[in-house]
Amino acid sequence: MRRYHVITFGCQMNEHDSDRIRDVLDEAGYLPAAGLESADIVLLNTCSVREKSEQKLRSEVGRLGMLKRERPSLVIAVAGCVAQQEGERLVKRMPQIDVVIGPDHAAALPRLLEEVEQGSLPRVRTSFDVDAPRFLSSILSGRRGRVSDFVTVMKGCDERCTFCVVPTTRGPERYRPSEEIIAEVERLVQRGTAEVTLLGQTVDSYVDPLRNVERSTPIENAPVGRGAYGRRDESEFPGLLRAIAERVPALGRLRYTSPHPRHLTRRLIEAHRELAVLAKHVHMPVQSGSDRVLKRMLRRYTVAEYSERIAALRQAVPGLTLSTDIIVGFPGETAEDFEKTLELVDAIGFAGVYGFKYSPRPFTPALKLGDDVTAEEKSERLARLFDLSEGQRARHLERCVGSTAQVLVEGPGDRGGYTGRTERNEIVHFDAAHDPTGQFVEVAISYAFRHSLGGVPTSPALQPGPGSRAPGPRVVEPQPTRSPRMLPMLH
Ligand code: SAM
Numbered sequence: 001m002r003r004y005h006v007i008t009f010g011c012q013m014n015e016h017d018s019d020r021i022r023d024v025l026d027e028a029g030y031l032p033a034a035g036l037e038s039a040d041i042v043l044l045n046t047c048s049v050r051e052k053s054e055q056k057l058r059s060e061v062g063r064l065g066m067l068k069r070e071r072p073s074l075v076i077a078v079a080g081c082v083a084q085q086e087g088e089r090l091v092k093r094m095p096q097i098d099v100v101i102g103p104d105h106a107a108a109l110p111r112l113l114e115e116v117e118q119g120s121l122p123r124v125r126t127s128f129d130v131d132a133p134r135f136l137s138s139i140l141s142g143r144r145g146r147v148s149d150f151v152t153v154m155k156g157c158d159e160r161c162t163f164c165v166v167p168t169t170r171g172p173e174r175y176r177p178s179e180e181i182i183a184e185v186e187r188l189v190q191r192g193t194a195e196v197t198l199l200g201q202t203v204d205s206y207v208d209p210l211r212n213v214e215r216s217t218p219i220e221n222a223p224v225g226r227g228a229y230g231r232r233d234e235s236e237f238p239g240l241l242r243a244i245a246e247r248v249p250a251l252g253r254l255r256y257t258s259p260h261p262r263h264l265t266r267r268l269i270e271a272h273r274e275l276a277v278l279a280k281h282v283h284m285p286v287q288s289g290s291d292r293v294l295k296r297m298l299r300r301y302t303v304a305e306y307s308e309r310i311a312a313l314r315q316a317v318p319g320l321t322l323s324t325d326i327i328v329g330f331p332g333e334t335a336e337d338f339e340k341t342l343e344l345v346d347a348i349g350f351a352g353v354y355g356f357k358y359s360p361r362p363f364t365p366a367l368k369l370g371d372d373v374t375a376e377e378k379s380e381r382l383a384r385l386f387d388l389s390e391g392q393r394a395r396h397l398e399r400c401v402g403s404t405a406q407v408l409v410e411g412p413g414d415r416g417g418y419t420g421r422t423e424r425n426e427i428v429h430f431d432a433a434h435d436p437t438g439q440f441v442e443v444a445i446s447y448a449f450r451h452s453l454g455g456v457p458t459s460p461a462l463q464p465g466p467g468s469r470a471p472g473p474r475v476v477e478p479q480p481t482r483s484p485r486m487l488p489m490l491h
Contacts, residue, residue, distance in 0.1 A: 002117075003031045005039035009056055010047025012257065014080055016150045016199055018045045020136040021079060021106050027139060028110035036067065041075040041113060046082035048165050050359040057082050058094070065096035075099065075116055079106070081169035084126050085362065091122040102126035103155065103170055106136055128156070128171035135176045137184050145191030147410050147438045148421075151184050152176060153240065154200035159260060161287075162298050162369070163327060165361040166201055173201075178208040178240055185248050194252035194438055195279075195408055198240075203256045204263035206237040213239030220267040224312040235263045238271040245275045252440060253408060253423060255279045258325075261286065261301050264309040273316035280317055281351075281425035284310065285325035289344030290337035293330055296369065303344055310348060321396070321424040323352035328385060329378035330358045331369035338381050345388055351396050351425065353389035355382050390450075397448035400426060404458060407443045409436045427452035431464040 004025050008018040021043060022032065033039035042064055046057050061076065068074045077099035078090060084102035091097050098116045101109060105125040112123040135152050156171040157164070185196050200206065213236050221233045237256075244254060254277045261284055272278055284306075288294050291302050301309075314320055326341060345353060357378040360371045373381075407428045409420040417431045420441070429452060430443050441462060447454035457463055 001029075001031050002040045002113075003033035003038055004041040004043060005033045005036055006043045006045060007060065008045045010045075010049065010080070012150065012197075013199055013201070014045050014047050016152065017080065017103060017106065018043075019138065019150075021045065021109065023136065023139040024106050024109055030110070036064075040073065041077060043077040043079055043109075046078060046080040048081040048085050048169055048361065050356060051361075052359075054082055061094045061096055065094075068096055073117075075113060077101065077109070077113070079103070079109075081165070084169045085165065087126040088124050091124060095122075098122050100124040100126065102128070104129040104134070107134065130172060130174065133174035133176075135180065137180070138188065145188045145193035147193065147408065148195040148197065149188050149193045150197050150199045151181060151188070152200065153181050153198045153203060153206050153256075157201040158205070159202055159262075159300075160298050160365070162296065162366040163330060163358060163361065163364060165364055168363045170201060173205060175207050175209050177210045178213045178243055179210070181240065182244055182247050185244055185251060189248055189250050192438060194440070196244075196251060196254055198244075198254070198256040200256075201258070202260045202263070204237040204259035204268060205235045206240055207234060208236055208240065213243050215239060216265070216267040220270070221265050224264070224266055224269065224309045233263055233265050235265070237263065238265070238267040241268075241271045241275060241278065245277045251277055253277060253279050255281070257283050259284060261299075261306050261309060264313065266312075269309075269313050269316045272313060272320070279423045279425065280320045281323070281423065282313065282320065283323045283325075283352075286344065286348075287325060287327050288330065288333070288337065289341035290333070293333050293337050293341075296332060296366075297327075297330060298365070303340070307344070307348065319424065321351040321426075322348065323354065323425070324348075324350050325354045325356070326385060327356050327358050328381040329373035331366055331372055333358075333373055338384075342384065342388055345385065345392070349392055349396070350389060351393060353385065353392075355385045355389070357382055394448070394450065397426065397451075397453055400445050400453055401448050402445065404442055404444050405453075405455070407441050409439055409441055411437045422453075428455055429453070430455050430457060432457055432462045433464050434462070436462060 006018050006022060008014050036042060044057060044060055048054055064076050075098045076096055078097055079101045080103060083100045087100060090100050099112050108125055115123055154173055154175045156173045157166045158173045188196060215236060216238060286306055287297055287299055289303055360367055405422040405428060407420040407422055409418050413419040413429050417429050418436060419427060419429050421427055428443055442458045443455040444458050445453050445455040
């Protein structure tokens with residue numbers, strides 16, 4: 001029996017791709033290894049949205065190369081964005097690598113591994129399945145669903161943001177038929193999943209290739225406010241949300257990531273107002289608070305348009321929380337531009353900000369603009385952005401104290417008790433008399449930690465007995481396994 005080990009770099013999309021790769025290998029009869037030491041195949045699933053991940057790949061392959069010298073039968077495979085971007089070059093530069101597959105070739109992995117194991121030269125597959133796109137579903141044979149899981153609705157990206165490598169590494173937009181998406185959500189729910197997050201690089205640009213979801217009128221499909229009629233949207237994402245809500249009524253909570261502000265249409269805002277299943281949290285990347293920088297990034301909205309759409313969304317869903325992505329030090333970003341970003345963050349009041357220093361990426365149009373903001377300036381700007389956003393987050397969490405929240409319990413916490421998320425995406429820790437994993441539990445919030453909340457279940461049946469830990473200053477907040485600064489919602 002051959003055993004595999006998967007190492008994932010990057011975002012949720014990559015984590016999800018790694019799960020699908022595991023499914024494919026399990027189906028082909030491979031077994032998961034307990035760790036590197038017992039693995040016959042090690043697969044590195046990479047990300048190239050920012051430079052660090054490529055450096056990480058190089059050092060991982062170096063480390064694995066040493067293992068391979070001791071165990072020459074060890075197979076090293078590289079998947080994901082770096083694999084797609086570098087293709088053949090990877091095996092030339094790092095001859096320890098046996099298989100390179102881009103994001104569209106997970107299904108071919110068992111065959112390629114077999115060929116390599118039979119002594120073939122390194123195998124490289126990096127084309128895009130543009131003519132007949134394939135989407136791998138989660139294979140749940142015999143296993144229970146996770147409390148919260150992901151379902152891919154589209155892949156690739158047709159935006160041309162000048163900083164972003166994704167159109168190169170993930171190809172053009174391809175959409176999954178709504179029937180397939182709904183069937184996967186249904187299957188997950190039947191297996192015990194309570195929350196589904198729809199995944200896509202620009203998830204709200206979704207169009208059903210078979211045209212089965214309800215279509216919007218041109219006015220409904222216009223973004224709110226300025227430019228509304230001139231820039232009608234073709235997306236049918238709200239129709240997909242409605243179809244899921246209608247056809248899978250047992251689904252507890254629906255989220256999506258990561259949208260583009262361009263597709264925040266009237267119809268999408270209506271969907272948020274009307275569909276109780278939609279979480280009251282939206283991650284809406286803004287990238288900069290300066291129109292000049294947004295233009296150079298080719299984001300195709302202004303600060304005023306972003307703010308107007310967000311205001312309309314908030315008006316439709318009182319209490320909705322927002323998070324965002326921001327790049328600091330984009331080429332040509334002046335101190336004044338950056339001040340505008342701080343002003344926007346201050347004005348909107350995000351519950352979470354994922355901030356990144358601009359990193360020049362291969363094949364991106366921004367390369368021509370140079371990289372003229374110094375490393376020190378980028379660090380200083382990022383630190384100021386985090387100071388502001390951490391303060392906002394702390395105030396937001398403090399305001400939650402005294403309220404009650406519906407918490408979807410994800411499981412036991414790292415340091416005892418249980419952990420879950422509210423519909424507004426706050427993390428809540430609490431003690432309970434018995435294990436409520438997978439259930440929605442009402443929790444009275446009694447304490448704000450730095451990054452999360454603590455509380456007590458309101459149901460007497462769940463309240464912990466005397467002597468158990470009460471959430472409060474005595475409780476040490478569990479350390480996030482990955483800093484929220486380092487884990488963007490989606491690359
Ligand atoms: N849908 C998202 C949007 O509207 O932009 C795209 C998600 S993107 C692929 C993930 C995040 O990584 C981006 O929002 C951006 O903040 C960051 N990012 C992408 N390219 C970057 C670069 N070259 N340097 C620094 N950060 C980058």
